[in-house]
Amino acid sequence: xxxxxxTQSQPEKRxxxxxxxxxxANRPVAxxxxxxxxxxxxFDLEDLSVYYGSFRAIRNVDMTVCQKQITAFIGPSGxxxxxxxxxxxxxxxxxxxxxxxxxxxxxxxxxxxSAVNPVEVRRRIGMVFxxxxxxxxxxxxxxxxxxxxxxxxxxxxxxxxRSLRRAALWDEVKDRLKDSAMGLSGGQQQRLxxxxxxxxxxxxxxxxxxxxxxxxxxxxxxEDLMEEIKSEYTILIVTHNMQQAARVSDRCAFFTAxxxxxxxxxxxxxxxxxxxxxxxxxxxxxxxENYVTGRFx
Amino acid sequence: MADTxxxxxxxxxxxxxxxxxxxxxxxxxxxxxxAAAALSIVIMALIVLTLARETYTFxxxxxxxxxxxxxxxxxxxxxDIRTIVVGSVLVTVIAMLVATxxxxxxxVYLSEYARPRVRxxxxxxxxxxxxxxxxxxxxFALTWISPEIVQRLSDRASLFNLAAAGxxxxxxTTPLVASIAxxxxxxxxxxxxxxxxxxxxxxxxxxxxxxxxxAVSGLVAAFIVGVSRAIGETMVVAIxxxxxxxxxxxxxxxxxGQTMTAAMASLATGxxxxxxxxxxxxxxxFVGSLLFVLTLLLNVFADRYVRRVRQKx
Numbered sequence: 001x002x003x004x005x006x007t008q009s010q011p012e013k014r015x016x017x018x019x020x021x022x023x024x025a026n027r028p029v030a031x032x033x034x035x036x037x038x039x040x041x042x043f044d045l046e047d048l049s050v051y052y053g054s055f056r057a058i059r060n061v062d063m064t065v066c067q068k069q070i071t072a073f074i075g076p077s078g079x080x081x082x083x084x085x086x087x088x089x090x091x092x093x094x095x096x097x098x099x100x101x102x103x104x105x106x107x108x109x110x111x112x113x114s115a116v117n118p119v120e121v122r123r124r125i126g127m128v129f130x131x132x133x134x135x136x137x138x139x140x141x142x143x144x145x146x147x148x149x150x151x152x153x154x155x156x157x158x159x160x161x162r163s164l165r166r167a168a169l170w171d172e173v174k175d176r177l178k179d180s181a182m183g184l185s186g187g188q189q190q191r192l193x194x195x196x197x198x199x200x201x202x203x204x205x206x207x208x209x210x211x212x213x214x215x216x217x218x219x220x221x222x223e224d225l226m227e228e229i230k231s232e233y234t235i236l237i238v239t240h241n242m243q244q245a246a247r248v249s250d251r252c253a254f255f256t257a258x259x260x261x262x263x264x265x266x267x268x269x270x271x272x273x274x275x276x277x278x279x280x281x282x283x284x285x286x287x288x289e290n291y292v293t294g295r296f297x
Numbered sequence: 298m299a300d301t302x303x304x305x306x307x308x309x310x311x312x313x314x315x316x317x318x319x320x321x322x323x324x325x326x327x328x329x330x331x332a333a334a335a336l337s338i339v340i341m342a343l344i345v346l347t348l349a350r351e352t353y354t355f356x357x358x359x360x361x362x363x364x365x366x367x368x369x370x371x372x373x374x375x376x377d378i379r380t381i382v383v384g385s386v387l388v389t390v391i392a393m394l395v396a397t398x399x400x401x402x403x404x405v406y407l408s409e410y411a412r413p414r415v416r417x418x419x420x421x422x423x424x425x426x427x428x429x430x431x432x433x434x435x436x437f438a439l440t441w442i443s444p445e446i447v448q449r450l451s452d453r454a455s456l457f458n459l460a461a462a463g464x465x466x467x468x469x470t471t472p473l474v475a476s477i478a479x480x481x482x483x484x485x486x487x488x489x490x491x492x493x494x495x496x497x498x499x500x501x502x503x504x505x506x507x508x509x510x511x512a513v514s515g516l517v518a519a520f521i522v523g524v525s526r527a528i529g530e531t532m533v534v535a536i537x538x539x540x541x542x543x544x545x546x547x548x549x550x551x552x553x554g555q556t557m558t559a560a561m562a563s564l565a566t567g568x569x570x571x572x573x574x575x576x577x578x579x580x581x582x583f584v585g586s587l588l589f590v591l592t593l594l595l596n597v598f599a600d601r602y603v604r605r606v607r608q609k610x
Contacts, residue, residue, distance in 0.1 A: 089495070091491065091494065096412060119499050121497075122496065122497040126495065126496070129492065133486070135489060135492065135507060135511075136489075136510075145496060146496040146497070148506075149493075149497060197495070200497065
């Protein structure tokens, strides 16, 4: 990792939510300094790279994700946004050839420490997927699944109701909790998946293009829902839809892919990470500007 | 000018009729495939017809007392149905007691736990195992399973016994059950597993609460195919259960016994040959019909069950 290969410029890479408190942009990237970890920070990525076999999907990402905010990842296809998102709850473990270098600090603890159990990670950091993936079980059983695997005994009716209410789905399904979740519409299924994730009371919710399979009305509902719950949860969302990122997120990270000339593979890099309104109105990097104004990607 | 107007025919239905040669060829190809499909139905129908005719001859001439006696001794015109049906059921139950846990366990391991490289080796090995000739397993059941396992379990077990035959059939059935079950679990969408892991479920929870319920129709199918295979298995039983002539009715699995299939095999090959007196020849078809009806019922019930419990995804 020679300095000249770094395409990011230092100030953009380490931009923080409260610029006044974190202006230490020139400190060396590879040296964590626990004393200046922002108390509102949930995640700190340090020099994170992900490989699939020998293929490097994304490299040298440094960023800090803050509590109770919506952080959006945008960028063209194949720039490793989803790959990166799946590092936050170790879903990449499910891919045999995936390998992670660097650190994902969650409240200062490296999630990739050998002592960390991914099962515990995922109970705190939930996930909503691109395609709605309810279990082929009843609506009730879908929501109750998480609490059950977490060892909650007894009647889960209250948890089910609370989760469905928070996901703004209760009124639509309260009379058919025993029906199969597969009978719901796509948008309802996705809200069910969000309710399912909320049922285990996670701190963080990762959303991987949650609206890409939905129509605009369903998308609007999911966005309203995100707005609603962000006071309680930290949300990270990957989206292909720039308007969506602009509408819902507080902070926005723009990724792009650099083509490796020798192997003809594409590796994702973080270009810029800042407050969303700045990203869309006055980005620091020309590549960001080109992308958000539609001149590229 | 005049030339072109001659060459360009007026547009009509004929212009859209297409090449007649190609249409004929299409029809011929369709005929060939239809014949292939129809032939299998015709053969099936002929088999059922033959079975039914000879079975009718047998049933109309046999006396009821002959069908409910002390044992299956076709040479002495004693055709006790209980003996061979119970023999078949015992062998099948023992076989499935062996094959279900082993086969399903192997399938869960291959589908949920094994790394791709391990699976790449194990799955073909399993399929090779499925092609072991049953005569080899029959011999193995007689010379190893019977003395080393069954006779250790029970002092009074004879060398030829139903338990050894059952275990042998079970081993023979295991790869088949494992293979079909693994296919069923493998076709459960990855998204469902991810949903489960994403909720903080462990591997065993994901397998038991998500993958197996979603694959249940395939797993039941694996079980049913296993049962059909076990009921239909002949050679292992003929060698290891040891009732080549006939058998007394017995519920003791450590005893010699006769199954429907082995009874048919010995009828068709034994010294009491098919040409034997009376209804011996027809009894063969009778047993065949019995077997046919049993497996048919099994499949019908399995189908009903699967339709009831299936989770659609």
